[in-house]
Amino acid sequence: MTEVDVIGLSNYYGDLLALDNVSVAFGKEKITAIIGRSGSGKSTLLKSINGLIQPSSGKVVVAGHSLDYNNINPHRHRIGYVVQGNGLFPHLTVAENISLPGKISHLQSSHGLHRLRVAAGGARSGRSGVDPSRVNDLLTFTGLPSAYADKYPLQLSGGEQQRVAICRALYLNPPVLLMDEPFASLDTLTRRDLHQKMLELRRTYKLTMIIVTHDVSEATRLADDLLVLERGRVQQFGSREEVISKPANPFVKDLLEAHLN
Amino acid sequence: MILCLATSFSSDKVVIRVGAKHFTEGYILSEMLSQILEAKGFAVERKFNLGGTLVCFEALRNSEIDIYPEYTGTIAREILRLDNDLPFEQLDSVLNQKLGVRISRPYGFNNTYSLVVNPSVKLKTISDLKDHPDLKAGISYEFLKRQDGWDALAKTYGLSQQPVGLEHGLAYQALIENRIDVTDCYSTDGEIAVNNLVVLRDDKTFFPKYEAVSFYSAELQDEIVKEIDKLASSITESEMSEMNAAAIYGKKSFEVIANEFLLQKKIINIKYQMSNTEGDFVSKIVQHLILTFTALILAIIVAVPLGLWLYSRSQISNIILYIAGLLQTIPSIALLAVMIPLFGIGALPAIVALFLYAILPILRNTVNGLRNVDPLLKEVAASLGMSRMQALRFVEWPLAVPTILTGIRIAAVINVGTATLAAFIGAGGLGEYIVTGLALNNTEMILKGAIPAAILALVIEFIFEVIERKALPAHLRKR
Numbered sequence: 136m137t138e139v140d141v142i143g144l145s146n147y148y149g150d151l152l153a154l155d156n157v158s159v160a161f162g163k164e165k166i167t168a169i170i171g172r173s174g175s176g177k178s179t180l181l182k183s184i185n186g187l188i189q190p191s192s193g194k195v196v197v198a199g200h201s202l203d204y205n206n207i208n209p210h211r212h213r214i215g216y217v218v219q220g221n222g223l224f225p226h227l228t229v230a231e232n233i234s235l236p237g238k239i240s241h242l243q244s245s246h247g248l249h250r251l252r253v254a255a256g257g258a259r260s261g262r263s264g265v266d267p268s269r270v271n272d273l274l275t276f277t278g279l280p281s282a283y284a285d286k287y288p289l290q291l292s293g294g295e296q297q298r299v300a301i302c303r304a305l306y307l308n309p310p311v312l313l314m315d316e317p318f319a320s321l322d323t324l325t326r327r328d329l330h331q332k333m334l335e336l337r338r339t340y341k342l343t344m345i346i347v348t349h350d351v352s353e354a355t356r357l358a359d360d361l362l363v364l365e366r367g368r369v370q371q372f373g374s375r376e377e378v379i380s381k382p383a384n385p386f387v388k389d390l391l392e393a394h395l396n
Numbered sequence: 397m398i399l400c401l402a403t404s405f406s407s408d409k410v411v412i413r414v415g416a417k418h419f420t421e422g423y424i425l426s427e428m429l430s431q432i433l434e435a436k437g438f439a440v441e442r443k444f445n446l447g448g449t450l451v452c453f454e455a456l457r458n459s460e461i462d463i464y465p466e467y468t469g470t471i472a473r474e475i476l477r478l479d480n481d482l483p484f485e486q487l488d489s490v491l492n493q494k495l496g497v498r499i500s501r502p503y504g505f506n507n508t509y510s511l512v513v514n515p516s517v518k519l520k521t522i523s524d525l526k527d528h529p530d531l532k533a534g535i536s537y538e539f540l541k542r543q544d545g546w547d548a549l550a551k552t553y554g555l556s557q558q559p560v561g562l563e564h565g566l567a568y569q570a571l572i573e574n575r576i577d578v579t580d581c582y583s584t585d586g587e588i589a590v591n592n593l594v595v596l597r598d599d600k601t602f603f604p605k606y607e608a609v610s611f612y613s614a615e616l617q618d619e620i621v622k623e624i625d626k627l628a629s630s631i632t633e634s635e636m637s638e639m640n641a642a643a644i645y646g647k648k649s650f651e652v653i654a655n656e657f658l659l660q661k662k663i664i665n666i667k668y669q670m671s672n673t674e675g676d677f678v679s680k681i682v683q684h685l686i687l688t689f690t691a692l693i694l695a696i697i698v699a700v701p702l703g704l705w706l707y708s709r710s711q712i713s714n715i716i717l718y719i720a721g722l723l724q725t726i727p728s729i730a731l732l733a734v735m736i737p738l739f740g741i742g743a744l745p746a747i748v749a750l751f752l753y754a755i756l757p758i759l760r761n762t763v764n765g766l767r768n769v770d771p772l773l774k775e776v777a778a779s780l781g782m783s784r785m786q787a788l789r790f791v792e793w794p795l796a797v798p799t800i801l802t803g804i805r806i807a808a809v810i811n812v813g814t815a816t817l818a819a820f821i822g823a824g825g826l827g828e829y830i831v832t833g834l835a836l837n838n839t840e841m842i843l844k845g846a847i848p849a850a851i852l853a854l855v856i857e858f859i860f861e862v863i864e865r866k867a868l869p870a871h872l873r874k875r
Binding site (some may be wrong): 161185187207208210211212214216218220222224225226235236238239242243303316 | 780
C-alpha cells in the first residue's frame with residue numbers, strides 16, 4: 136500500500152536537470168529516508184511532494200489525489216513539513232507557532248475557500264482554529280514542559296526548537312510528514328533522543344514519513360525504506376535490509392561503505 | 397485634510413494679508429502698513445518672510461497676500477521687464493490693466509541700488525572700479541540675477557571683477573571684515589552710515605529710481621487704499637536709513653521702530669503693545685509640529701501601502717525608489733520654490749514639499765524590511781499552506797515593522813529640520829526666527845529658531861526610539 140506516489144517526475148533549474156524521470160511509491164506508514172550527496176536532488180524531490188516546487192513534468196499523488204497547483208493550500212494542510220534550522224517564527228510564542236497551521240486552515244475554510252476536514256483525533260479547533268490542549272499534548276509528547284508554551288523560540292536550545300518545529304508540523308494531524316535534514320545541526324545525544332521520538336510518533340499517529348538526510352547512519356537507524364539518489368536519478372529504492380545487503384550499483388555500495396564503516 | 401489645514405488659519409471676517417520682502421526695510425515698512433490698518437480696526441495677518449521679489453509678487457498675484465511694499469524700479473525692470481522708467485501714473489495704469497495690481501503714491505524716499513566699499517580703497521564712483529579689477533566683489537543673490545543687476549551694470553561700466561554670491565544680510569559683515577572689497581547695497585541700508593562705508597556714485601546713471609510704494613491688489617477696497625495712502629510722501633531717505641540702523645544696531649524690534657515713527661508723524665496715535673512673545677513662541681512650535689506631522693502622516697499613508705505593493709515587484713520598485721531618491725536630492729529651498737507656482741505660499745506648499753521628502757525613507761524601509769525577511773521563513777509560511785496575504789499578515793509584516801518604524805523616525809527627523817526652511821514661503825514655524833534673524837543679521841534671533849528646532853528633532857528621535865522599543869517583537873525585547 137502506498138501513501139505518496141511520485142510518477143515520472145523531472146525538474147529543471149534552468150538548464151540543470153535536478154530530477155530526471157523519478158518514479159517512487161512511498162509506503163504507507165513507513166519511514167523512508169532519501170539519501171545521496173549534496174546536489175543529488177533530495178531536497179527538490181521533497182519540495183515537489185508538498186508543492187513548494189512545481190515539477191517540469193510528471194506528477195505527484197498523495198493519498199490518491201493528484202496535486203492541484205491552482206489550489207495547493209488544502210494539500211499542504213495534509214502534509215507536515217520540518218526544515219533544517221527549524222524555521223520557527225521568532226515573533227510568535229511557542230504555542231502560537233505550534234497552533235499557526237490551525238489558525239491558517241480555519242481562516243481559509245471559514246472564508247469558504249476550502250472545505251477542510253481534519254482527520255479524527257486531530258485538532259479539535261474552536262472558533263479560532265487554535266486548541267491549547269492540542270498544543271499541550273504535542274509539547275508533552277515531544278518531551279517539552281508545558282510552561283514552554285509562552286516562551287519565544289530564541290529562548291530555547293536548538294534541540295528544543297526542533298521539537299517545537301515537529302509539534303507545529305503535527306498540529307493538524309497530517310497523514311504525511313516531510314523532513315528536510317531535521318537533525319543536521321543537533322548534537323549526537325539530542326539526535327538519538329529525537330530518533331526515538333520519531334519512531335514513537337510513527338507508532339502513535341500512523342504517520343508516513345519521508346526524511347531527507349545526508350547522514351547514512353541516521354538513515355539506516357531510522358528508516359524502513361531507503362531511496363538513493365544521484366544526479367537526479369533513482370539509484371536504488373528498497374527496504375533497508377535489501378539496500379544494505381544488495382547495493383544495486385557501485386555508487387550505492389560506495390555511499391554506504393563510506394558512512395557505515 | 398491639507399485644504400482644511402491651509403484654510404484653518406483664516407477666519408470668516410475680512411482679513412488684510414500684508415506681505416513683506418525679506419530684509420530689514422521690508423519688515424519695517426510692512427509693519428507700518430499693518431499698524432496703520434490695525435489702528436483703523438482692520439484685522440491684519442502678517443505674512444512676512446516671503447523671500448525676494450519673485451515670491452512676494454507671485455503671492456500678490458495669486459491672492460495669497462493683499463499688499464506689500466515694493467520699489468518702482470523693481471516693478472518696472474523685474475516685473476514688467478521694461479527697459480526704461482515710466483512716470484508714476486503710467487506705471488500704475490499699466491499694472492492695473494495687465495496684472496490687476498496697483499501701486500500707491502510713493503512713500504517719499506528713493507532706495508536705489510548701488511555699490512558700497514570700505515573707505516580704505518579710496519574710490520568715489522562706480523567707474524573707478526574699472527581700474528581695480530583685483531578687488532573682490534561679493535554680490536547678493538538677488539542682485540546677481542536681476543535684469544538691472546550685476547551683469548548689466550558690469551557691461552555698462554566695463555567691470556571685469558568675477559563676483560561671488562552671498563546673502564545680503566551677511567554681506568556687510570564680510571565687507572567690514574575685509575573678506576570682500578565691494579558689495580551691492582540699498583542706499584537706505586542702516587549699516588552704511590554706522591560703519592562709515594562709501595556708496596559709489598552711479599556716474600553713468602545706470603540705476604533707475606527705486607521709490608518705495610505700496611503694491612496692492614486692484615480688488616482692495618477703497619477704504620483700505622485710503623488708509624495706506626497715509627504713508628505717501630512721509631518718509632525721507634535719511635529717516636529710512638536711521639530706522640534701518642536702529643533695527644540692526646539699536647536692538648529695537650521693527651514693530652517698535654515702525655510704531656515710534658508713525659506716532660512721531662502723527663499718522664496713528666496708538667502705542668504698539670508688545671505682543672506676548674511667549675505665546676508667539678508656542679504658536680510657532682505648534683505650527684512647526686503641524687507642518688512636520690501632517691506631512692509625515694500623509695507620507696505614511698502613501699508610502700507604506702505603496703511599499704507593500706512594491707516589495708514583490710522588484711523592477712518597478714527599483715524605478716520608484718530611484719525616483720523617490722532623486723526627489724531627496726533636490727535642495728529643499730529649490731523644491732519649496734517649485735511649489736509656489738503650483739500651490740502658492742503658506743502651509744500647503746510646505747506640507748507638499750515635506751511630504752515628498754518623507755516618502756523615500758518610509759518607502760525604502762518598508763520595501764527593504766519586507767524583502768529582508770529570512771527566505772527560510774517565507775518557505776515555511778508557504779509550506780504551512782498560507783496564502784500570499786496570510787504570509788504577509790502573519791509573517792512578513794510583523795517581522796518588517798521595526799525596519800518600517802525606523803524609516804518613519806528618519807523621515808520625522810528630516811522633516812523637523814527641513815520645516816525650518818518652510819518659513820521662506822510663509823508657512824510659519826520656528827523657521828520664521830531663522831529667516832528674520834538672517835535678514836536682520838541677528839544671531840540671537842537665528843538661534844531662537846535653530847536651538848528649539850534642534851531640541852525638537854532630538855525629542856522626536858527619543859519618542860520614536862521608545863515607540864520602536866515597544867513595538868519590537870517580544871522575543872527581541874526580552875533578551
